[in-house]
Amino acid sequence: xxxxxxxARRAAHLARIEVxxxxxxxxxxxxxxxxxxxxxxNEVDVEGVEPMSTVTPMKLKRREDxxxxxxxxxxxxxxxxxTRQGFFAVPKVVE
Amino acid sequence: xxxxxxxxxxxxxxxxxxxxEFTSVELTEACIGAIETAGKLNAFCHxxxxxxxxxxxxADSKLKAGDLNPVCxxxxxxxxxxxxIGAPTQAASRILQGFRxxxxxxxxxxxxxxxxxxxxxxxxxxxxxxxxxxxxxxxxAVNPWRSHDSEEDRSPGGSSGGSAAAVAADLCLGAxxxxxxxxxxxxxxxxxxxxxxxxxxxxxxxxxxxxxxSLDQAGPLAKTVRDAALLLGAMAGHDPKDSTSAPQPVxxxxxxxxxxxxxxxxxxxxxxxxxxxxxEINRVWAxxxxxxxxxxxxxxxxxxxxxxxxxxxxxxxxxxxASSNLARYDGVRYGYRAKLGRNDGITEMYEKTRAEGFxxxxxxRVMVGAYVLSQGxxxxxxxxxxxxxxxxxxxxxxxxxxxxxxxxTPATPNSAFKVGEMVNEDPxxxxxxxxxxxTVNLAGLPGISVPSGLDAKGLPLGLQLIGRPWxxxxxxxxxxxxxxxxxxxxxxxxxx
Numbered sequence: 001x002x003x004x005x006x007x008a009r010r011a012a013h014l015a016r017i018e019v020x021x022x023x024x025x026x027x028x029x030x031x032x033x034x035x036x037x038x039x040x041x042n043e044v045d046v047e048g049v050e051p052m053s054t055v056t057p058m059k060l061k062r063r064e065d066x067x068x069x070x071x072x073x074x075x076x077x078x079x080x081x082x083t084r085q086g087f088f089a090v091p092k093v094v095e
Numbered sequence: 096x097x098x099x100x101x102x103x104x105x106x107x108x109x110x111x112x113x114x115x116e117f118t119s120v121e122l123t124e125a126c127i128g129a130i131e132t133a134g135k136l137n138a139f140c141h142x143x144x145x146x147x148x149x150x151x152x153x154a155d156s157k158l159k160a161g162d163l164n165p166v167c168x169x170x171x172x173x174x175x176x177x178x179x180i181g182a183p184t185q186a187a188s189r190i191l192q193g194f195r196x197x198x199x200x201x202x203x204x205x206x207x208x209x210x211x212x213x214x215x216x217x218x219x220x221x222x223x224x225x226x227x228x229x230x231x232x233x234x235x236a237v238n239p240w241r242s243h244d245s246e247e248d249r250s251p252g253g254s255s256g257g258s259a260a261a262v263a264a265d266l267c268l269g270a271x272x273x274x275x276x277x278x279x280x281x282x283x284x285x286x287x288x289x290x291x292x293x294x295x296x297x298x299x300x301x302x303x304x305x306x307x308x309s310l311d312q313a314g315p316l317a318k319t320v321r322d323a324a325l326l327l328g329a330m331a332g333h334d335p336k337d338s339t340s341a342p343q344p345v346x347x348x349x350x351x352x353x354x355x356x357x358x359x360x361x362x363x364x365x366x367x368x369x370x371x372x373x374x375e376i377n378r379v380w381a382x383x384x385x386x387x388x389x390x391x392x393x394x395x396x397x398x399x400x401x402x403x404x405x406x407x408x409x410x411x412x413x414x415x416x417a418s419s420n421l422a423r424y425d426g427v428r429y430g431y432r433a434k435l436g437r438n439d440g441i442t443e444m445y446e447k448t449r450a451e452g453f454x455x456x457x458x459x460r461v462m463v464g465a466y467v468l469s470q471g472x473x474x475x476x477x478x479x480x481x482x483x484x485x486x487x488x489x490x491x492x493x494x495x496x497x498x499x500x501x502x503x504t505p506a507t508p509n510s511a512f513k514v515g516e517m518v519n520e521d522p523x524x525x526x527x528x529x530x531x532x533x534t535v536n537l538a539g540l541p542g543i544s545v546p547s548g549l550d551a552k553g554l555p556l557g558l559q560l561i562g563r564p565w566x567x568x569x570x571x572x573x574x575x576x577x578x579x580x581x582x583x584x585x586x587x588x589x590x591x
Contacts, residue, residue, distance in 0.1 A: 015462045016425075027462070034459075037406075038407045040407045044483050046483065049486060052488065056339070056564065061342075079194055
């Protein structure tokens with residue numbers, strides 16, 4: 001399936017990656033060739049086949065529901081590009 | 096003549112350390128010296144020599160006190176994808192610029208606790224997406240091997256290309272890597288060393304920057320099969336912090352390796368004989384088959400009928416999981432944030448940060464992943480790929496239930512290409528490099544690449560052995576037999 005400019009724009013937005021208008025045609029053509037490659041999967045008869053959801057069949061382990069101290073506020077904030085008063089700071093979200 | 100300690104194998108160095116022939120501090124200094132004069136390879140992206148010197152001194156005390164761990168005092172390199180305290184962790188991405196991990200990955204913590212000495216972090220493709228170590232914020236890593244007739248730089252493969260180049264050039268005695276579609280085995284093959292991807296769940300993924308969670312697995316790159324076994328022993332084991340890490344006992348892999356393959360049944364899959372593959376690859380494959388036969392193994396032709404669908408299935412599943420894993424790089428909690436304009440809101444912050452922070456290949460895969468997971472396409476792509484994945488695993492299960500102990504295939508469809516050679520190619524042609532290795536990730540199996548010869552250009556070629564789940568011991572044994580038979584012990588001539 002070929003990806004048109006609109007579909008490429010949509011993929012970029014879904015991925016939250018800014019793409020300049022003039023770069024869209026190249027991206028659309030690259031995505032098209034990758035998706036065309038994936039189309040080969042349509043040749044396979046998958047009727048009645050279970051999708052693989054776990055690589056090594058085993059029960060998901062659960063841990064004790066207890067409070068653990070794994071990090072502290074200062075450590076967590078130490079990598080943030082911008083902080084204010086002990087919080088992560090971002091541009092205004094709510095008007 | 097001064098003994099060049101950095102050129103030793105882990106096994107030899109470990110024995111010599113225990114005999115007191117030299118100290119870990121001396122061994123570590125030899126590696127530091129080698130790293131400092133190997134800038135042209137661009138294998139190491141961050142040095143941690145202070146940490147290394149301290150750990151080496153600690154290891155010497157432990158050795159004096161009788162420590163018997165085979166990796167105690169051994170200098171190694173760590174792929175930049177493992178979180179480490181005291182050395183930057185960037186996964187070769189601009190978006191993790193400045194990130195300092197407050198915790199140590201389980202695998203590197205296990206190595207540290209076993210006494211291994213971390214020399215620094217190793218170059219890779221950004222977020223482990225790539226097969227050439229050219230998609231890196233640090234610039235391309237370079238293969239220490241060159242062709243006979245040219246001085247042009249060759250790629251060490253990828254994504255663990257820095258790890259492979261460093262081990263092949265004797266900058267460290269061994270290294271960690273990760274393998275999502277071939278990222279340990281292909282670089283090992285391109286650089287004439289051994290690379291092992293363990294069974295999915297054998298090594299903890301905790302603290303490793305995630306690419307595709309159902310495919311990622313850490314493993315060693317080493318100079319010999321025995322060294323790979325020693326490193327795996329130190330890296331492997333159940334970890335409660337990773338719910339997909341398996342509660343399997345870790346055997347002493349080294350003692351399982353006597354190189355005796357008499358009575359073993361080795362499968363040769365018809366479907367790996369692909370059109371257009373260089374004769375040299377076929378020749379090395381046939382020679383390896385003959386060698387295992389001479390060593391007493393039984394050779395059987397097998398069929399893995401869904402092999403040709405592995406790559407397209409992989410290039411649905413891996414980008415889908417990547418788009419989900421990489422959603423966390425939003426410019427809020429860590430790493431890079433783009434400069435914003437006056438009127439930019441939070442969406443612009445995400446979109447600009449990710450546009451500037453991710454490289455081209457990562458952006459491509461994240462967009463593909465977002466697309467195949469989006470409404471209306473999920474069934475057609477992602478679910479179908481997961482079904483094909485089931486069929487690929489069944490192919491192997493069928494072969495194993497017919498008594499096959501291991502499968503022998505080429506590791507790669509070609510030897511190392513030139514740096515820059517693939518840059519302008521269609522992205523799919525680069526993906527073809529993984530054609531023999533992705534099946535193993537999709538099925539969750541262990542696989543090992545063993546150097547097996549040189550091509551006409553003088554570049555290394557590798558063979559891959561694929562084993563049953565959890566039977567790395569038997570797989571390593573078979574790899575050891577192949578290693579003994581090929582007798583491959585060539586090193587690149589130093590030019591750097």
